[in-house]
Amino acid sequence: MRLRAIVAIINPVNKADKLETMRHSASHVMAGAVLSLFPDARFGIGPAIEDGFYYDFDLPRSLTPEDLPVIEERMREIIKADLPFRHRELPRDAARKLFAAQPFKLELLDEIADDKAGVYEQGDFVDLCRGPHVASTGEIGAFKLTGIAGAYWRGDEHNAMLQRIYGVAFKSQPELEEHLARLEEAKKRDHRKLGRELEIYMFDDEVGPGLPLWLPRGGAIIEEIEKLAKEMEFKYGYVRVRTPHITKEDLFKRSGHLPYYADSMYPPMELEGVKYYVKPMNCPMHHKIFSSRSRSYRDLPVRIAEYGECYRYEKSGELFGLMRVRSMQMNDAHIYCSEDQFEQEFASVVFLYLEYFKIFNITEYYMRLSTHHPSGLGKKYVGNGAMWLKTEDMVRQAMKKNNITYDEVPDEAAFYGPKIDVQVKSAIGREFTLATNQVDFSQSESFDLKFINREGKEERPLIIHRAPLSTHERLIGFLLEHYGGAFPTWLAPVQVRLVPVADRHIGHARGLEAELKGRGIRAEVDDRSERMNLKIRQAQMDKVPYMLVIGDKEAADNSVSVRRRSGEQVPPQPFAAFLASLSEEIAAKA
């Protein structure tokens, strides 16, 4: 959302479509409405964004949801009046006078390169704006104000907080309503709702915010994902380790976490005069394992993997269901390689992502290269400008050579190096980094990591941090929405629900359950004294892939009547046949 907003500001509209222009104009109309209600309002910016627009205001009082209909009403009047948007170019000084009472506009004026300031005017409202706009307010289609939010001026938390009003706008009322209906639909897929309904995970006030408890069904999913990760990592030459959750302060001083990452760490505990921190990342421990013995170039690359449990003190307002938590289990690994191995290793990690994404049928994502910004050297980023440029270019090369497309975003890197993130969207449209692949040229130095190269000399390895399966928390949160709770059979917490028609069939059903479990299949008998219809309905709501109805016929000839989650009824078949095809489906992760 934030990124898109910025894009909308920097690339205004000249070649953009009419819809975007109309949305931008709608934001001006909203500003005009706010001005008429609050004559002392000060104006920030008001761009078009995906599906709509917003405008930021500094107002004498806080807005409440009740204000929105009033503003909407005023907007309708302005639209009905069909006021023309008048465009003028003013010399900077004249614009200064015009916006003398508008400190935010004055700040923007200071940054305009040439001496001309574009101004748009409709009715009483005059705004500093590059445009373009629709010809008159009457051209604005159907809109709705959707929310009020605080937003820092220019997105900087050190600046004043303005009040932002969000709106959506479409050409026609039906399109607007369709959009609103889509949002309602998306809410049903929200992982927080599904997670509760399907009993995947929970939070508890006494345990603490951002600290999920995985319920048995979530636990089953975690087991499957870890199994997959272990198979893949074994296949691709990783070795697995386990490391402690807490370590002495010294380690994180050395790693650079304390100078650069302390804000996101739980405060230390002190024992016998020594401070211990809970780990926010696994890397320092893996580095210690790498340097636990001397390494030859023949050993490289060394790929050390661990499902590491980390704790990060995310600020309270940043927590979001499973997608942003304080305790997390990370699909972590560190690859130590030589410079000439880097491209190959980096690319093969990206290919590993793609292999995983194929398994999960993840198609909607984009890759993002995050680079440093020179102004952050020594503050946000470790200070070695030359290495930043060099490694950033190595990543670009690795991506380009393998024809992998990506967006490049400056000033978003990790403190120790550039990274490729895989961005996905949650059901409600919020963007998240799912997987990440990061270069690290810094900790190699600080941990004095080395290997003996072909010439018999010591050389520093490059480090790749990677987490293709993200954390269990974020991945499963994402998958819940991705599958709408209907996990593919291999991942489904309950794969088979046995539904006895009457109590006398429970014994036979239990026998089948035992056979299924013997094959590692998650099966359970619904042995409650309820009608079969109810059991079917609940299995459907639990999104169990297979329901086996067991009655007299089935018990007599050891067959099963199969109902799929889709509602499809498969003709009765021998239990052995079902077992075979189910095992095959699970093995294929279909």
Place this chain on the structure above:
RNA sequence: GCCAGCGUAGCUCAGUGGUAGAGCAGCGGUUUCGUAAACCGCGGGUCGUAGGUUCAAAUCCUAUCGCUGGCUCCA
């Protein structure tokens, strides 16, 4: 962390100054049933927590905790 809104039973929600409600879930019973909700009955909440105002607070005020929508920040 910041701005705003919201916290009533396990879940979804009604109740805005006068003794806490519904549906689902749960429990007990009846029913033994063929592919998305059988029937009858019962229990369950110091209304997030702590103060305050009032004869009287779920309802008004303050603080605090949590959640939600954004901002900031991120796997």
